[in-house]
Amino acid sequence: MEVRSLDELLSFLQRYEGWIYLLVGTGVLVYIRRSLQAWNEWRNALFGLEREQAQRKLSTSLTMLALLGFLILGEFLMVSFVAPAIPQLPALATPTLDLLATATATLPPVVAFTPTASSIQATLAPQTEGCTPGVIEWNSPRPGETVSATIELKATINVPNLGFYKYEFAPLGSDEWTTIAADNQPKINAMIGAWNTSALVPGDYQLRLVVADNQNNPFPACVVQVRVVSP
Known part of the structure; x- marks a missing residue:
């Protein structure tokens, strides 16, 4: 239960990362403004009581700024370092998988038009996005490839001042990415995991390479589309 709760927390932090930074950043701006106002009041206060009130306001604002700073730091560490280090978990809950397995077992044998691997691959239009050959690219699987069971992932991550990279997957058309693993070593047409x-x-999925330099500046994500079939 604890692992599942952690996975749900990390999924929430990744899904709403932008909104969290926006809300906390807005709070930071508000309390910076309040801190400056309290500082000016403290500097211009003529009486001891006024100075005490201004000092209390300043202390409260600085405390809130520190708290918001810790929230931003925590979000960054959880999304950039903790989430990539968590082992891959199944994308769907077990009951859903059992239901699909049962449905497959009871299908009538009349279905004779099940597409072959070659026909499936022919109908899947190869797609890539944001990849740069020799810099950031997927070498295996190739765009439009049909995969099953456990496959080796090969890629090229050859950028200046590499900070780290992670690789993820998601169903086609979904923004809910699941991190597979991460590393910080350059690769040239080499196995990454x-x-x-x-x-x-079974269906269409996307594989994504997310790369950042040592200043945490992201490069364009490299995405390829593949099709997963039953082993």
Whole structure:
């Protein structure tokens, strides 16, 4: 239960990362303004009581700024370092998978038009996005490739001042990415890890490489589309 709760927390922090930074950043701006106002009041106060009130306001504002700073730092650490280090979890809950397995077992044998791997691949239009050959690209699987079971992932991550990279997957058309793993070593057409697709529902998926330099400036994400089929 604890692992599942942590996974749900990390998923929430990743999904709403932009909104969290926006809200906390707005709070930071508000309390910076209040701190400056309290500082001016404290500097211009003529009486001891006025100075005490201004000092209390200043202390409260600085405390809130520190708290908001810790929130921003915590969000950054959880999304950039903790989430990539968590082992891959199944994309769907077990009951859903059991239901699909049962439905497959009871299908009548009349279905004779099940597409072959070659016909499936022919209908999947190869797609890539944001990839730069020799710099940031997927070498395996290739765009439009059909995969099953556990496959080796090969990629090129050859950027100046590399900070770290992570690789993720999501169903086609979804923004809910699941991190597979992460690293901080350059790669040139080399294996970066493995992807176990056995627990996934067959269909179209996206693989994404997210790369950042040592100043945490992101490069364009490299995305390829593949199709997962039953082993």
